[in-house]
Amino acid sequence: MEITYLGGLGFKLKSKSGFVICMDLIESDLADxxxxxxxxxxxxxxxxVVTTPVNRQETFVIDREGEYEIAGVQFTxxxxxxxxxxxxxxxxxxxHIVHLxxxxxxxxxxxxxxxxxxxxMMIPIGEKNxxxxxxTIDLIKEVQSSYVIPMLLTGLDEFLEKNKYPLVGEAxxxxxxxxxxxxxxxxxxLMNG
Numbered sequence: 046m047e048i049t050y051l052g053g054l055g056f057k058l059k060s061k062s063g064f065v066i067c068m069d070l071i072e073s074d075l076a077d078x079x080x081x082x083x084x085x086x087x088x089x090x091x092x093x094v095v096t097t098p099v100n101r102q103e104t105f106v107i108d109r110e111g112e113y114e115i116a117g118v119q120f121t122x123x124x125x126x127x128x129x130x131x132x133x134x135x136x137x138x139x140x141h142i143v144h145l146x147x148x149x150x151x152x153x154x155x156x157x158x159x160x161x162x163x164x165x166m167m168i169p170i171g172e173k174n175x176x177x178x179x180x181t182i183d184l185i186k187e188v189q190s191s192y193v194i195p196m197l198l199t200g201l202d203e204f205l206e207k208n209k210y211p212l213v214g215e216a217x218x219x220x221x222x223x224x225x226x227x228x229x230x231x232x233x234x235l236m237n238g
Contacts, residue, residue, distance in 0.1 A: 046138040048165070049219045052238025054082060054146060054196055056167060060138050064116055065099045068133060068144050068167075077101045078115055080122070080133045081108035082146025107133070123159065125150060132156070139224040140164045143190070147197075151180060152187075163190035164227055165234075171200020178203050185210065191227040192234045208233060 047059040054069035057076070067076035076096045096104040105115055110131060113120040119136040125148060132152075133144040143160055144167045152160075166188055168181060178200055185193050193210065195201060205212075216235035 046140055046142075046223065047219060047221050048194075048236075050194070050196070050236035050238045054144075054167075054169070055238070056144065056194075056196075058135065058137065058142065060118070063100060064118060064137070066118070066135065066137070067096065069146070070096065073097075075099050076104050078105045078107065078118070078120070080120070080131075080135075080144070081106065082131045082133065082144065083129060121159075123156060125152060125156065132160075134160055134163075140222065143167065143188075145169060149176065151176060152184065157187055160188065163188050164224070165192045165194060165222065166190040167194045167196050169197045170195040170204045171197060178207055182207060182209075185231060189231055191229075192222065192232055194234050194236055196236075 049057040051057060051071060053071055055071045056068045058066040065076050066078045066080065067074050068080045069082055070079050074096060077099050079096055098104045107113055107120055107122055110122050110124045121134040122131045125132050130146045130148055132146060135142045141163050142165045143163045147169055170181060181204065195204060210231050210233050213232050213234045216237045218237055220234065
């Protein structure tokens with residue numbers, strides 16, 4: 046799977062077969078599925094940018110809690126906070142990816158259990174809607190994913206100062222990950238948009 050960081054909360058996932066998922070898309074892009082961690086309730090719009098499907102007749106938008114299966118890819122959208130944040134769990138190419146959105150509260154034990162075994166966790170660092178760096182590090186320890194990708198990044202310096210997990214080289218814009226090359230212990234993968 047190829048992961049590209051789009052900045053903010055945005056990521057693009059591309060499967061080995063070319064299926065494309067955009068998470069919290071901020072610009073026009075090609076996508077078979079778009080996931081939205083927070084709806085804009087004021088104007089009712091969900092995706093404000095134009096998407097063009099790659100392998101489907103139209104782009105499918107996931108912006109509500111539930112379980113979905115699209116072209117063999119499994120999606121679970123789980124509501125986590127009063128701000129209507131959705132955590133997105135995706136299973137594609139044998140990898141279990143979790144995108145925490147703009148998580149503003151700690152996950153319950155039941156929610157962590159529902160996530161199951163996580164290979165890649167995208168976690169917000171330092172935005173006003175997210176919890177503090179110490180809580181972020183506690184969550185990383187609890188989930189024990191193979192890779193943790195920080196996003197938003199306004200509190201990155203404090204996170205890196207307190208973090209005890211090894212960093213994977215320099216920050217990258219795009220990375221390829223497959224289930225056969227996952228590390229045994231949690232590593233921090235820095236990405237730039």
